Amino acid sequence: MSLHGPPYVIGDLAYLPYGAAGLVVLDISDVTEPKPVGGLNFSPPFHSRFGVHGVLPIPDRKIAFANSEDVSYGKGAAPHASIVDISDPANPWLLSLLPTPEPPPGAPYEDFSGRGGWSGPHNINHHQHHPDVQKQNDLFYVAHFNAGLRIYDVSNTRLPREVGYFVPPDPVRRYGPMPEGELVAQTEDVVVDTRGNIYVSDKNQGIYILRYTGRGKG
Structure with a gap:
């Protein structure tokens, strides 16, 4: 599990694409002591090593885009590109798959x-x-x-x-x-x-x- 794509800071929240750990939301109101707020795990069922490679929150629409990166040459679990509901950052949930x-x-x-x-x-x-x-x-x-x-x-x-x-x-x-x-x-x-x-x-x-x-x- 590792941070892969760029994190996004929206106010006091940071949205992180954390590989096999999925989408992670942190409270960074105190940047010296970030605290977990919520998250959404994509692995399983999707490709695990980079289960979330990138995330892009769109707070005005209360959604985020997330995607994996598959390095298995098509021989592993399916990759994904997804839309996530982040209206409640403590409880993100999957809206749809592209x-x-x-x-x-x-x-x-x-x-x-x-x-x-x-x-x-x-x-x-x-x-x-x-x-x-x-x-x-x-x-x-x-x-x-x-x-x-x-x-x-x-x-x-x-x-x-x-x-x-x-x-x-x-x-x-x-x-x-x-x-x-x-x-x-x-x-x-x-x-x-x-x-x-x-x-x-x-x-x-x-x-x-x-x-x-x-x-x-x-």
Whole structure:
């Protein structure tokens, strides 16, 4: 169990993605002596080592987004990208799961766990209180390793739906040791600026700059 993605401080509360320990909420009114307030464990049933890799609380909507990181090459328990109710920080509970990405038509694999490389969500559009990063609204962006960038409409937190994606071509040159084995696209991180530009990084082929047109999947 270990703190993995960035913690978020909202007032006197800190929301932490604590790996196999799940989502942890601390009272930091006295930063020299933080106290546990509540939490939500995702492991089991989901992937355990990084059961919660990232968390993004949206206090105005009384929700948080949370996701795991699966490093099992699709051979372990399922990963997740979730929406959590944090109206009572002492008792967070699961609202919904974001849909699992589906391969594009004609893909030579039935699902992304069989594509090669790591699969499942990795990072989200963390604003980190930065004025030039788009704040969370009805669109939610997830870097989904070998499934590329996935965009979700989360206006209905009980029924999130995928509304767009971008799967980059597989790299033709290796610049680092990951992924082990077959060289496939591995979308690592995503950040969206206030102009609507989407920046996604890949382990072996740098950064793509995109825009979402609102035309649905494609």
